[in-house]
Structures are given as structure tokens and as C-alpha cells.
Amino acid sequence: MQLGLAANRRHHANGDAALFRWLHASGAGLRELGVSLHAVGRTFDAIHERGALAGYDGLRRYPYGREGGLMKLVAEVVGMGEDRTLDGAIYFIDPVDPSSIFPEAVALKRQCVIQGKPFLSTVASARDWVESERIHAGLVPDAGADDLYRFTGQTVALIAHDALKPRMLEFADRHFDLLSRFASRVATGTTGLRLNELAWRRGWPQGQAWTQRFQSGPLGGDAQIADLVLDGRCQRAVFFEDPHVARQHEADIQLLERAVTTVTDTVACLTSPGVADRWAVAATRRATLA
Structure with missing residues (x-):
């Protein structure tokens, strides 16, 4: 497996930064899986300078962002031939860093979604992906990922x-049984209504909401869920975004994404149906092994 890797400056500025918290938690798993990390200039330099992946031969250096490093990752997510095709990307976003909304940064996420590949923008998401892939590889669950x-x-x-x-x-x-294990489920208006109707058809008690409904997206539902994220009351987001349609409430969508990256250690996000399915299969299997 080959993943693009980038982190905004704040996330690799010191030894306690998000990039190093992730490598500390998931470094052993990366080695077990033999993941090749294609890291943009400053991110590579920070890892190398701190010896965070000492002796690891799966780390490759790309140009600095200003020299096109992030643009190259976008092209390789789309696919540039057998030796230059990435299986996804990790991009630790600092939501107040202007570079996080540069065209190449936005395109990196968009192409991951279009290609059905993981886009991992938080520490929790990146940790979760490593553990999920470990389970798919037949490895014993990592107790360090139990949280x-x-x-x-x-x-x-x-x-x-x-x-x-x-x-x-x-x-x-x-994945109804898996999702029913959560303490609660939340959704915006129409999606929540249809999910409740699905649950009632499946035998969930009539009149008892399986999913708590907020406003529809255009009326502020994304903002309401963003508030839950910021208050530590939502730990996972399954967000099926349509990258081909312009939306009037785009700012609200960006607000939710910004909230998720603000609390990077505590919220994992799944951004496309194929990625979510693969996670759900691994999570179900892990429950039988743990």
C-alpha cells in the first residue's frame, strides 16, 4: 500500500505535534503492513529530523508544497501508472492555516473521494485506518486502538x-447491527428520516428514533453536528459527499469539516461509501477478535 502524507506546519512543529502523535500510536502497524509513505517536503524533513521512523525504508520524499509536492500527490491519487498510483492520502489539516484551502489541498480530498480512496485528515482517522487495515491483514487487534x-x-x-x-x-x-452498537446516531433532516424508517422496517421499536435528526444541511444541520463534534459529543462521522455538485450551503459543509480537523485526536471521519464499507467490515471482525 502507498499513501500520500502531508501535514500543515502546526502539525509537525514539535515532538508533541499531531504527526508524531500518530506515528507514535501507529508506527508499529505501518511497519507490519509495509505501508509506503510518500511525504511532501517539510513533512518528510520533520520525520527525518526527529527520527520518528528510524530504519523504515517505506518513507519517500516529495518536493516541498511550493514546488508542487502536494500537486504530485493529487495526480498520483488519480493514478500515473503502476509505480505512481497512491491508495489514499493522509493530510493533517490545521484549519487556520491558509494553505489548507489552496487548490491542491482541496483537490487532494476531492480526488480521494472521487476515486473511492481514504482521505485521512485527523489523527483519529489515520489511527483508525491503520488498525482497520491490520484487521483486514489478519493481524491481532492492537489494544492501543481500543479507544x-x-x-x-x-x-x-x-x-x-x-x-x-x-x-x-x-x-x-x-451494517445495521454494527451501527446500532453506538450509544447514539445523529443525522441531518432527510437522511435521518430515511434512516429511522429503515430501522423501523428492520424491527427497531416503532416510534423510537434510531437516529436523532437535526435540521437539513441547507437549514443548518451541518452546523448543529459541528457543535456536537467541538463539544466532544460526536466521535465518528460517516460523510458521503457528492464532489460533482455545487451546493448553496457549501460553507456549512466546510464548517463541519473544520470542526472535525479542529479536534483531530478524537474524531474519525469516513468520506466515501467504499471506504466506509471496508471500515465497517473490519470493525465487525475486530469485535469478534478483541
Whole structure:
């Protein structure tokens, strides 16, 4: 597996920064899986200077961002041939860093979503991805990742844009038992209504909401869920975004994404149906092994 890797300056500025918290938590898993990390200039330099992956031959250096390093990652997510195709990208975003909204930064996420590849923008998401892939590889669960899988004390947000609402319903139907293990589920208006109807058809007690509904996205539902994230009341977001349609409430969507990256250690985000399915299969399997 090959992943692009970048981190805004704040996230690699010192030994306690997000990049190093992730490497400390997931470094052993990266070695077990043999993941190749294609790191943009300053991110590579920071890892090298601190010896965070000492002796690891899977770290490759790309140019600095100003020299096109992030642009190269975008092209390789799309695919540039057998030797230059990435399986996803990790980009630790500092939401107040202007470079996080540069075209190449936005395009990196957009192309990961379009190509159905993981886009991991928080420490929790990156830790979660490593553990999920470890389970798919047949490895024993890492006790250090148990906090990510204590679903009975967590809330999951289930959000889907109009064209992807059918995919969200299919996802929820396939993984209903897993999602029902969460302490609670939240969703924006129409998605929440349809999820509740699905749950009642599956035998959930009639009249008892399986999903707490907030306002629709255009009326502020994304902002309401962002507030839960910031207050530590939502630990996972399954967000099926349609990258092909311009939306009037784009600012609200960005607000939710900004909230997730603000609390980088505590919220994991899944950004496309295929990525979410792969996670759900691993999470279900892990529960039988732990």
C-alpha cells in the first residue's frame, strides 16, 4: 500500500505535534503492513529530523508544497501508472492555516473521494485506518486502538448529500447491527428520516428514533453536528459527499469539516461509501477478535 502524507506546519512543529502523535500510536502497524509513505517536503524533513521512523525504508520524499509536492500527490491519487498510483492520502489539516484551502489541498480530498480512496485528515482517522487495515491483514487487534472501537460510549454522525442518500441507506442496512452498537446516531433532516424508517422496517421499536435528526444541511444541520463534534459529543462521522455538485450551503459543509480537523485526536471521519464499507467490515471482525 502507498499513501500520500502531508501535514500543515502546526502539525509537525514539535515532538508533541499531531504527526508524531500518530506515528507514535501507529508506527508499529505501518511497519507490519509495509505501508509506503510518500511525504511532501517539510513533512518528510520533520520525520527525518526527529527520527520518528528510524530504519523504515517505506518513507519517500516529495518536493516541498511550493514546488508542487502536494500537486504530485493529487495526480498520483488519480493514478500515473503502476509505480505512481497512491491508495489514499493522509493530510493533517490545521484549519487556520491558509494553505489548507489552496487548490491542491482541496483537490487532494476531492480526488480521494472521487476515486473511492481514504482521505485521512485527523489523527483519529489515520489511527483508525491503520488498525482497520491490520484487521483486514489478519493481524491481532492492537489494544492501543481500543479507544477508537468503544462504540457503546460514542456517537456517530451519518450524513449524505442528495445523490448519495441511497448509498447511505444501503450502508446502514448492511451494517445495521454494527451501527446500532453506538450509544447514539445523529443525522441531518432527510437522511435521518430515511434512516429511522429503515430501522423501523428492520424491527427497531416503532416510534423510537434510531437516529436523532437535526435540521437539513441547507437549514443548518451541518452546523448543529459541528457543535456536537467541538463539544466532544460526536466521535465518528460517516460523510458521503457528492464532489460533482455545487451546493448553496457549501460553507456549512466546510464548517463541519473544520470542526472535525479542529479536534483531530478524537474524531474519525469516513468520506466515501467504499471506504466506509471496508471500515465497517473490519470493525465487525475486530469485535469478534478483541
